[in-house]
Amino acid sequence: MKTKKDLSSHYTQSTPNWCPGCGNYGIWVSIKNALQELAIPEHKVVLVGDVGCSGKLSYWTHYNGFAGLHGRSIPIAEGIKMANSDLTVIVVGGDGGLLGEGLQHFLHACRRNVNIAVILHNNQVYGLTTGQTSPTSDPGYMSSTTPDGSYETPLNPSLLALTAQATFVSAGFAGNTTHLTEIMKAAILHPGFALVDAYQPCVTYNYINTYEFYSKRVYDVSTTPYKPNNRLRAMKKSMEIEGGKKFPIGILFQDTEKPSLQSQIQNRVKPLVKQPITSISVTSLFEQD
Amino acid sequence: MKLDNEFVIAIGGKAGQGVLSMGDFIRHIVQDLGLYSFVWVDYPSLIKGGHNVVFIRVSSEPVYAPVEYITYLIALDSESIEIHYDDMVKDGVLIYDKDSTKQEIHTKPSKKQPFFGVGVPFQAISRGINKSPRYANTAAIATLHFVLGWSLDGYKSLIKKKFKKKSQTIVDDNINAIDQAYQYVEDNYDTIFHNTLLKGAAKPYYAIDGSQALAFGAIKAGVKFTAAYPMTPATPIFDHLAKHADDYGIIAKQAEDEISAICMTVGASYAGARALTMSSGGGFSLMVEALGLSGITETPLVVINAMRGGPSTGLPTKTEQSDLRFVLHASQGEFPRVVLAPGDSVELYTMIQHAFNLADLYQLPVIVLTDKYLATSQMMFPQDIDINAISVDRGIVIKKKADIGSDTYARYLFTKDGVSPRAFPGTRGITFHSGSDEHNEYGEISEDHINRVKMMDKRMKKEHSLLPHIPKPEVYGNPYAELTLISWGSTKWACIEAVELLAKQDITANVLHFSYIYPFNIKKTQPLLDRIQKSVVVENNATGQFAGLLKQYFNFEPQHALLKYDGHPFYPQEISKIIHNTMF
Ligand SMILES: Cc1ncc(C[n+]2csc(CCOP(=O)(O)OP(=O)(O)O)c2C)c(N)n1
Ligand code: SF4
Numbered sequence: 021m022k023t024k025k026d027l028s029s030h031y032t033q034s035t036p037n038w039c040p041g042c043g044n045y046g047i048w049v050s051i052k053n054a055l056q057e058l059a060i061p062e063h064k065v066v067l068v069g070d071v072g073c074s075g076k077l078s079y080w081t082h083y084n085g086f087a088g089l090h091g092r093s094i095p096i097a098e099g100i101k102m103a104n105s106d107l108t109v110i111v112v113g114g115d116g117g118l119l120g121e122g123l124q125h126f127l128h129a130c131r132r133n134v135n136i137a138v139i140l141h142n143n144q145v146y147g148l149t150t151g152q153t154s155p156t157s158d159p160g161y162m163s164s165t166t167p168d169g170s171y172e173t174p175l176n177p178s179l180l181a182l183t184a185q186a187t188f189v190s191a192g193f194a195g196n197t198t199h200l201t202e203i204m205k206a207a208i209l210h211p212g213f214a215l216v217d218a219y220q221p222c223v224t225y226n227y228i229n230t231y232e233f234y235s236k237r238v239y240d241v242s243t244t245p246y247k248p249n250n251r252l253r254a255m256k257k258s259m260e261i262e263g264g265k266k267f268p269i270g271i272l273f274q275d276t277e278k279p280s281l282q283s284q285i286q287n288r289v290k291p292l293v294k295q296p297i298t299s300i301s302v303t304s305l306f307e308q309d
Numbered sequence: 310m311k312l313d314n315e316f317v318i319a320i321g322g323k324a325g326q327g328v329l330s331m332g333d334f335i336r337h338i339v340q341d342l343g344l345y346s347f348v349w350v351d352y353p354s355l356i357k358g359g360h361n362v363v364f365i366r367v368s369s370e371p372v373y374a375p376v377e378y379i380t381y382l383i384a385l386d387s388e389s390i391e392i393h394y395d396d397m398v399k400d401g402v403l404i405y406d407k408d409s410t411k412q413e414i415h416t417k418p419s420k421k422q423p424f425f426g427v428g429v430p431f432q433a434i435s436r437g438i439n440k441s442p443r444y445a446n447t448a449a450i451a452t453l454h455f456v457l458g459w460s461l462d463g464y465k466s467l468i469k470k471k472f473k474k475k476s477q478t479i480v481d482d483n484i485n486a487i488d489q490a491y492q493y494v495e496d497n498y499d500t501i502f503h504n505t506l507l508k509g510a511a512k513p514y515y516a517i518d519g520s521q522a523l524a525f526g527a528i529k530a531g532v533k534f535t536a537a538y539p540m541t542p543a544t545p546i547f548d549h550l551a552k553h554a555d556d557y558g559i560i561a562k563q564a565e566d567e568i569s570a571i572c573m574t575v576g577a578s579y580a581g582a583r584a585l586t587m588s589s590g591g592g593f594s595l596m597v598e599a600l601g602l603s604g605i606t607e608t609p610l611v612v613i614n615a616m617r618g619g620p621s622t623g624l625p626t627k628t629e630q631s632d633l634r635f636v637l638h639a640s641q642g643e644f645p646r647v648v649l650a651p652g653d654s655v656e657l658y659t660m661i662q663h664a665f666n667l668a669d670l671y672q673l674p675v676i677v678l679t680d681k682y683l684a685t686s687q688m689m690f691p692q693d694i695d696i697n698a699i700s701v702d703r704g705i706v707i708k709k710k711a712d713i714g715s716d717t718y719a720r721y722l723f724t725k726d727g728v729s730p731r732a733f734p735g736t737r738g739i740t741f742h743s744g745s746d747e748h749n750e751y752g753e754i755s756e757d758h759i760n761r762v763k764m765m766d767k768r769m770k771k772e773h774s775l776l777p778h779i780p781k782p783e784v785y786g787n788p789y790a791e792l793t794l795i796s797w798g799s800t801k802w803a804c805i806e807a808v809e810l811l812a813k814q815d816i817t818a819n820v821l822h823f824s825y826i827y828p829f830n831i832k833k834t835q836p837l838l839d840r841i842q843k844s845v846v847v848e849n850n851a852t853g854q855f856a857g858l859l860k861q862y863f864n865f866e867p868q869h870a871l872l873k874y875d876g877h878p879f880y881p882q883e884i885s886k887i888i889h890n891t892m893f
Contacts, residue, residue: 034753066734068576071745079742079754084734086579087744087754088572089602095569099576099584100734102560103534107580107735125572128565289558292582293733297531298701305525305553306515306696 036080038073043220043231046194047141048077050218051110053197054204055083060108068097070113070122073148074141074220077112091121098134104293105282108208111138116146119155119175130184130213135280137207137214140177141194143222144229151225158228158264177217178258178272182251187280188214189254189273193238194221195231199269206271212280219267234267241270248273315368316380316506318453319396321389324352324359327446328385332363334450334467336516336687339367341463344509346516347372348687349878354541354625360388369509373653373688373802377880381456383449387411399423404452406431406445416498427452427498434489438482447483448490455494458507461487514689519679522654522690523613524549526661527585528557531701532611534577534584536562536570541625542681543587543615550585567592571599571612579608579743581733583665587613590632591622597639600674604644606743607721607729607768609668609675611661616680618876627876628682630798630849634857636676637827643765645671645727645772648827650678652801654688656824662699667778670704671728671771678826680849682878683799705730710738719750723763727770772828779825781833786819792892793844795867797823797855799878800847806881807888814889823855829862838865845869845888847879868892 038044055065062082069078071090078085088096093111101109111118118126118140129136145163146152152165156177160169181189188210192200200218207214219238221231241248241257246268248254254273260266318335322328332348339346347366353359364379366372379396382389384405390412397403400418407428414426429452431445438444447468454461465484472479517525523546527535537547551561560577564570570586578584588596593614603610616632618624636648647667651657657679664675707713707730720741722729729750732739742752747764749755755764785805792811796804804820811818821837821844838859844867846856853870860866871887873879 061737062740063737064735065740066580069744076754079744079746079752082740084740085742085744085752086576086606086734087742087746089598089745092568092572092599092602095564095572096576096579098569099534099536099573099578100580101576102562102573103577103580103582103584104733104735124565125569128569285560288555289560292533292558292560292577293580293735295531295533295558297533297583300529300531300557302525302529302696305521305528306517306690 034079036076039224041223042073043143043194043222044074044077044141046197046200047112047139047218047220048080050192050197050200050204051077051112051139052081053201054208055108057201058205058208064106065108065110066100068093068100068109068111070111070117071148072114072117072141072146074112074114075117091117092125093117094122094125094129094138097136098129098132101134101136101282102285102292105135105286105291109136110208111136112141113138114147114154115140115142115144115156115177116154119177123155127180127184130181130186130215133185133187133212133278133280135212135282137204137210137216139204139216139218141220142177142217143220143226144174145222145225147222147225151222163225176258176262177215179255181215182255182258182273186215186273187212187275187278188271189258190215190271191217191219191267191269193219193234193269195235196238196269199240203270210274211276211283212278237265238267238269241268241272314370314506315366315372317376317378318365318367318381318383319362319379319393320383320385321360321362321393322385323388324355324361326361326385328361328363331383331446331450332365334464335365335453337467338459338463339365340514340516342459342508343511344369344506345371345511345514345689346687347374347689348516349375349682350685352626360392362389362393367506369506369511371689374806374881375686375803375878377882381453383453384410385446385449390414397424400425402427402456404429404449404456408433427456427494429490429493431490434486434493437489438485444482444486447486451487451490452494455491461491513692515692516687517654517690518687519654519657519684520545521549522657523661523677523679523684524553526658527665528553528559529696530662530665531583532559532585532665533582534560534574535586536564536573537587538564538567538570538592540589540592542617542684543589543592543613545684546587546613546615567595568599571596575599575603575606575608575610578610579606579734581735583669585611585613587615589615589617590619590635593632593636593639601640601642601644602745603674604640604646604768605745605747607672608743609672611664611668611675611677613677613679615684616678618874624876626681628680628799628849628878629874629876630680630800631851631854631874633678633826633850633854636678643769645673645769646827647673647675647775648678649675650798650824650826651683652796652798652822652824653683654690655694657683658690658696659699660824666699666702667775670702671775672704672731673771678798680799704728707732707736707739709736713739717751720752721748721750721764721767723750723767726774727767728774776828776830779828779830781830782821782823782825782837784819784821784837787817788819789840790817790819791842792816792818792888793841794818794820794884795823795844795846795855795859796820797826797848800849803879803881803884804847807884810881810885811888814885816889816893818888831862835863838863843868843892845871845892847871847884849873849878
C-alpha cells in the first residue's frame with residue numbers, strides 16, 4: 021500500500037472503525053491516493069456517503085463529507101454537483117444502499133450522465149446491519165434474514181450501468197489498491213457519470229467472497245487486447261462475473277463523447293452558487309400575461 | 310347574493326375543449342374594463358372528456374372568494390347545462406350551441422327555466438370559416454359580449470395581440486367568427502339583457518394564480534435549484550419555474566421520484582444554492598425521511614406541499630387542508646421546522662420569500678402549505694404592492710477561512726441561539742463534515758450522551774430563536790366582535806367575506822387568521838384568543854386539525870368547528886348561513 025500524507029480525519033481523533041481487515045480500508049486508501057495524485061484541493065472535494073459501513077468513509081478524510089441517507093447518496097450528490105460544478109463529487113456506498121434501497125437513483129444517474137463518480141463498495145452483504153442478504157449476494161447466501169440461503173439471482177452492477185447508458189463503467193478490487201487508485205483517478209476525471217464497482221471483502225460476514233477468492237479470480241483487462249470502447253462488448257465482458265470464476269477489473273467501458281449534464285446546462289445557466297441573488301427583478305413576470 | 314354590483318360567468322365543457330383559455334380571455338377583458346375579478350376552476354383528473362369549468366366572479370368591488378351561483382353560463386356541451394342548471398340565478402343567461410345541445414332551452418325565463426337562453430350555432434359558424442370547430446369558442450365569447458352589452462373592441466384587440474405572432478389568417482378567422490356570432494344574436498334575439506357593470510374603476514391589479522405567486526416569489530428570493538416529480542396540484546409551480554429557468558439562471562430538474570427530488574434539493578442547498586422542492590401529499594409522504602436529513606444536517610430547505618383530497622390518491626384535482634398534522638410531525642425523531650400556510654396570492658408571493666430567509670437564517674426545513682384551491686385560483690394582486698419589499702437574508706455564511714475566528718471550523722458550533730455559522734463546500738481553506746448521524750460540533754459521528762443532549766438542545770433552540778420572525782395572527786373586522794371565525798391558510802377570504810354577510814344579519818363577527826402556523830408565537834397569540842367571546846374554526850378537513858392545535862398549544866376550545874371535506878373550497882354564503890342557522 022502506498023502511504024502518503026495522513027489523510028484521516030482532521031481536527032479530532034475520528035478514524036475509521038471498520039473491522040480489522042475490512043476491504044473498506046483498501047478503498048479508503050485508494051480514494052485518498054487518487055485525489056492526492058490528481059492534486060485536487062481538499063476544499064473542492066465532497067465525498068457523499070450512503071448509510072452503511074462503506075458510507076462512513078465520508079466522515080473519515082480531510083475532504084468535505086456529507087453522509088446522506090441509506091440509498092439516497094446519489095441524488096444528494098447530483099444536487100451538489102448541479103449547484104456547484106467546480107466541486108469534485110464522489111459517492112461512496114454499499115451494494116445494499118445503491119442497488120437495493122436506491123436502485124432507481126443509480127439507474128437514472130447513469131442515463132442522466134451527471135458528472136459524479138460512484139464508488140460501489142461491493143461486499144455482497146449488508147454489513148452495517150449485520151450481514152443480511154444484499155442485491156449482489158450469491159444464491160445460497162445464508163444470513164439471519166435468509167436462513168435457508170438466498171433464492172435470488174444477484175444483480176450485475178456493471179451490466180446494469182451499461183444498460184442504463186452509463187458513460188464510464190469500471191471495476192476494481194480493494195485488495196489491489198495500486199490498480200484501484202488508477203481506476204478511481206480515471207473515474208474522477210471522466211466527464212460524466214462514472215461507476216467503480218469495487219470488490220470489497222467483508223471479513224466479518226462474507227466467508228465466500230474473501231481476499232483470497234478475489235485474488236485468484238480478478239484480472240486486469242488492460243493487460244488483455246480488450247478495448248473499452250464498445251458497449252455491447254463491455255456488456256459481454258461484464259457478464260464474465262456471472263460464472264463466478266473470472267472477474268475482469270479495470271475500465272470496461274468509457275464514452276467521453278456523450279455530453280454530461282453539466283456541459284449541457286452550462287450553456288444556459290451560470291454556475292448556481294456564483295450568481296448574485298440580492299436584487300433579482302420579477303416585474304416582467306408579473307406584467308407578462 | 311350581490312347581483313347589483315357583481316355577477317359570475319362560468320364556462321363549462323369537456324376537458325380539452327379550451328375552457329381554461331376562454332376563461333383567460335374573459336378575465337383579461339374584465340380586467341381591461343376596470344372590473345375586479347376572481348377566477349377559480351373545477352376539473353376532474355382526466356385529460357380529455359370529463360367536465361371542466363372555470364368561474365369568473367366579476368365585481369366593482371375587490372372579491373377574493375368563490376360563490377355558489379352562476380349569472381352567465383357558456384355551456385360548450387350538454388353536460389354543462391345539466392350540471393349547472395340549478396346554480397343559475399333567476400334571469401341569468403345560458404349561452405349554448407344551438408345545434409349540438411340536447412336539452413330544450415327556451416329563450417325567455419319561465420317558472421320551469423328561470424333564466425334566459427341564447428342559442429347560437431357556434432360550431433356551424435366555425436366550420437363555415439375553417440371547416441373545423443376551432444373558432445366555436447371565439448363565437449361563444451362574442452355572444453357573451455352581446456349579452457353583457459360589452460363593446461367588441463377590447464376582445465378584438467386582445468385576439469390581435471395574442472395571435473398576431475402566429476398568423477394573420479388566425480387573427481382574421483377569429484375576427485370573422487366574432488362578427489358572425491354577434492350578427493347572429495343581433496338578428497335573432499332582442500337586447501333583453503341586463504348588465505349594470507359595463508365598466509369599473511378597479512385599482513390596477515395583476516391576476517396571477519397561486520402557483521404563479523409562489524413561483525414568482527421563489528424566483529425573487531433567488532431560488533437557483535428546484536427538483537420535483539409531477540403531482541397535481543403542485544406541478545404548475547414547477548412548470549412556472551422551468552419556464553423561466555433560463556432567464557433567471559435556474560436549474561429545474563424533473564427527478565425520478567420525490568425522494569430523489571428532495572435529496573437533490575438538500576444537496577444543492579448544502580452546496581450553497583437556494584433550493585426548493587414541491588409536491589402534493591403523496592409525494593410529500595415519500596419525502597419525509599429527507600426532511601429529517603435537512604433537520605439534522607441543518608441544511609436550509611423549502612418544501613411546498615400543495616394539498617389535495619386525501620388519503621392516498623384521494624381526490625387528485627380537488628382541494629383539502631388535511632395535511633397540516635402530517636407536515637407538522639412528518640419524519641422520525643425531533644427537529645425544528647417551520648410551517649407556513651399563506652392565505653392569498655400576496656401572501657403566497659411574500660411568504661415563500663420569507664420561507665427562504667427563515668430556512669437560511671435558521672438552517673432548517675420550512676414547509677409551505679397551500680392547496681388545489683389556492684394554487685389554481687387567480688386572485689387579484691394589487692399593483693400598488695411593493696413586490697421588492699422583502700430582501701434576501703442568507704444568515705451567517707463563512708466566506709473565507711479568516712471568518713472562522715479560530716484555527717478549526719466547527720460546522721455545528723454550540724451557540725446561544727442554536728445557529729452555527731454556515732460554510733459552503735468549496736470555500737478555500739475550509740473543509741467540514743455533515744451527516745445524517747448524530748454528531749459533535751465538528752460534524753463527526755458521536756453517540757456520546759452528553760453531546761447528544763447538547764446537540765439536540767442546540768437544534769431545538771432554533772424553533773425558539775426564530776419566534777421574533779413569526780408575526781401574530783391577523784384580525785379582520787371589529788376586534789371585539791361577538792363571534793370570531795378562526796381561519797388558516799386558504800380559508801382566509803371566504804371567512805372575511807362571510808363576516809360581511811353576517812353583518813347584514815346583524816351579527817358582528819370578525820376573523821382571526823393564521824398564515825404563520827408553526828412554531829406558534831404563543832406570547833403574541835394568546836391574548837388574541839383570550840378575548841374571543843364565541844368562536845368557530847373553519848377548516849377544509851374532516852377532523853378539525855387546526856382546532857386541535859389550538860387546544861394543544863393555547864388550551865383554547867372553539868365552540869364550533871365548520872369542517873368541509875367534499876373536495877370544494879368554502880363559499881362565504883355557506884359559512885354565514887351555517888353560522889346563522891346553528892349558532893344564532
Ligand atoms: C431507510 C433505511 N432503511 C434501512 C436502514 C438500515 N440500514 C443501515 S445500513 C443498511 C445496509 C447496509 O448495507 P450496504 O448498503 O450494502 O452497505 P455496507 O454496510 O455493506 O457497506 C441498512 C439496511 C437505514 N439506515 N435506513
Ligand atoms: S461488517 Fe464487513 S463491511 Fe462492515 S466493517 Fe466489518 S468487515 Fe467491513
